[in-house]
Amino acid sequence: MKRLILLLMLWAVPVAAVQPDEILADPALEDRAREISKGLRCLVCRNESIDDSNADLARDLRLLVRERLTEGDSDEEVVDFVVARYGEYVLLKPTASGSNRVLYLAGPVMLLIAGIGGLLYLRRRSRAQAPAEAALSADEARRLDEIMKG
Template sequence: MRLFSVLALLFALSGPAFAVDPSERLADPALEARARQISEELRCLVCQNQSIDASDAQLAKDLRVIVRERITAGDSDDQVRDFLVDRYGEFVLLRPRAHGVGLLLWVLPLALLLVAGGGLFIAFRRRTASPEAERLSPEEEAALKALSREDDGRANI
């Protein structure tokens, strides 16, 4: 049973390794490493939340080939990413860039957290801010005692 579990785990972890076809690989190990690193940052447009490096979809394969062609042509990593963003839009990046709508995606969660934290702070502060305001004035205490005496007199009847 233990051997089966180990084999199943190894097979599950080796999934991304089977996605890149050996015919796609570049002969130069340094260029291939760059291509793999870029491919891990690009979203498979069919699989949505999987990198093209780990996807078996035909579109992911086509994108991997484009990445390798651009690297072989001498493009830098940023030029390869920019080429794909120009062609497919910002959605092709697994981590959106911090400008335009991407900036909103990076800043909005932090802003919401700060607003919620501020609201909770103000709510708790108001709740415990002035215990004196909840106390009765001497006149109100006297009136309350007078009313309670009246109620005591009626309860005995």
Template sequence: MRAAIALSLLALTLVVRPAAAVQPDEILPDPVQETRARELSKELRCMVCQNQSIDDSDAPLARDLRLLVRERITAGDTDREVLDYLVARYGEFVLMRPTWHGANVLLWGAPFAVLVIGGFGLWVAYRRRAATVPAAAALSAEEEARLRDVLATHGAGDAPADVTKV
């Protein structure tokens, strides 16, 4: 019984999709133009919802943008012209996938630049620390004799003859 319920829930999640917010009165009579409008709507961000495309958003502003896209398509604009018009009117934030120019390059590249600069800083700090650590000095004859005596008195009678390698 549990398997049947789990299987039916899985089938339900595969069948049920979020409904697009496009209203019947928005749909263009020409199927080619409507397809273009739907594709463009998926590339445009709802300014109210911010993480939804205008194709998925029920916000009134998203409806206005969907109608504006259809209006521009009906007027004969290309996809690029429609997007350029909306970017000029609302800014690049309206695009779901921002372009790679101007300030966007700085915004996308800043995390990588911070990682590179931080890595370089760690490398410099490591090099400085390694340069300041003194090298191990060799033991004098007196120190070697004293070390042998200490090792011999503490049960290490089989100490190697060359204690400097210990």
């Protein structure tokens, strides 16, 4: 029973897709590469980091990150290089600047507009007079009596 529990615990631990031949010899550089990879999106798998993805493109990106680090680039330079090449979509947490600011502000602005519109509608509705029911004319009353009698 203990073996089964241990096996289930090991199975539940997420496994990174990094291949043994990708791992850098320098542990400090490898740690930096892993941190950068956690913030980069796999363009094939969508909401999975390149560190977790088994896609070929994710492997290429992991190798690119490690290559740039071994050439002496800083973490920011590596991320900037990848963003310049693939666009800001490659970031799992995009920045709130430039055209992304519109996306960040669109939700709250639309909620505010809907709230104001709803309040104006309710205010106008509460002030409206209920329509008075018009009585039947003599001709309408006579016609109704004929219909009802059959």
